[in-house]
Amino acid sequence: MCTLLSNRVHIHILPLSVIISEGIDRYLVMLHEIVFATNNRHKLEELRRIIGDRLAIRSLAEIGCHDDIPETADTLEGNAAIKAEWVRKRYGYDCFADDTGLEVDALAGEPGVLSARYAGPAHDSAANMALLMKRMQGVADRRARFRTVIALAIEDRDIELMDGTVYGHIADTPAGTAGFGYDPVFVPDGCGGLTFAQMDADAKNAVSHRGRATAKLVRRLSEIYGQQSI
Numbered sequence: 001m002c003t004l005l006s007n008r009v010h011i012h013i014l015p016l017s018v019i020i021s022e023g024i025d026r027y028l029v030m031l032h033e034i035v036f037a038t039n040n041r042h043k044l045e046e047l048r049r050i051i052g053d054r055l056a057i058r059s060l061a062e063i064g065c066h067d068d069i070p071e072t073a074d075t076l077e078g079n080a081a082i083k084a085e086w087v088r089k090r091y092g093y094d095c096f097a098d099d100t101g102l103e104v105d106a107l108a109g110e111p112g113v114l115s116a117r118y119a120g121p122a123h124d125s126a127a128n129m130a131l132l133m134k135r136m137q138g139v140a141d142r143r144a145r146f147r148t149v150i151a152l153a154i155e156d157r158d159i160e161l162m163d164g165t166v167y168g169h170i171a172d173t174p175a176g177t178a179g180f181g182y183d184p185v186f187v188p189d190g191c192g193g194l195t196f197a198q199m200d201a202d203a204k205n206a207v208s209h210r211g212r213a214t215a216k217l218v219r220r221l222s223e224i225y226g227q228q229s230i
C-alpha cells in the first residue's frame with residue numbers, strides 16, 4: 001500500500017491489481033488529518049488507541065508547534081477552547097484539545113482545573129499525587145471523579161465542546177504502574193476495586209473520562225467529515 005499526502009488528507013492506495021478486481025470505491029479511503037493539541041505522549045497513545053486508524057492524528061510537535069500555550073482560564077472548558085483555537089488560528093489545522101481535572105468531593109472539587117499544577121508550576125505528577133494523598137489522609141468521604149472536556153475547532157465553525165466523566169474514589173494508598181498522572185490513586189466505580197494504574201489500556205479506555213469524551217468526538221467528526229471517512 002502506498003500513501004499520497006496532501007495538506008489535510010491522506011489517501012491510502014492498495015496495489016492496482018487488487019483495486020481493479022474489487023472496485024476502487026472499496027479501497028480509496030480518505031483519512032482526515034487533525035491535530036490533537038498536546039505533546040503528552042500518554043494522552044496521544046490513549047487517543048490513537050481509541051480512534052485507531054480512522055483519523056490521522058498529529059501532535060503539536062509533529063506540526064512544528066513548540067509554543068507554551070497559556071492555560072489561563074478557570075474552567076476545563078475555557079482551557080480546552082484556548083488550546084484548540086490557538087492551533088487553528090496560528091497553524092491553520094483542524095484541531096481538538098482536551099483539558100482534564102480530578103474533582104474530589106471532600107476537597108470541594110480540588111484539584112480540578114489545577115490538576116496539572118496542584119503541587120506547583122512544575123507539572124510534577126508524583127508531587128501532585130503526594131499532595132493529594134496528604135490532603136486526603138484520614139478523610140472518610142473519598143468520592144471523586146475525572147472529567148475531560150474536549151474542544152473541537154474545525155475550519156471556520158464555532159468551537160464545539162464535549163465532555164466525559166468517570167466516577168470513583170481516591171484509594172487509601174497508590175497502586176499499579178500503568179497509565180500516568182493520578183492513575184495510581186483513582187479507583188473507578190464498577191471495575192473490581194482496581195486503580196486505573198492496575199488496569200490495561202483497553203480496560204481503562206472503556207470506562208474513562210477521556211474514552212467517553214472521545215466517543216462523542218468521533219461521533220461528531222463522522223457527522224462533519226462524512227460517515228464514509230471515519
Ligand code: IMP
Pocket residue numbers: 040098099100101102115116117125128179180181182183196208210
Ligand atoms: P491535562 O488535561 O493534561 O492538563 O491534565 C491535568 C492533570 O490531570 C495532569 O496532572 C494529568 O497528569 C492528569 N490527568 C489527565 N488525564 C489523566 C488520566 O487519564 N489519568 C490520570 N491523571 C490524568
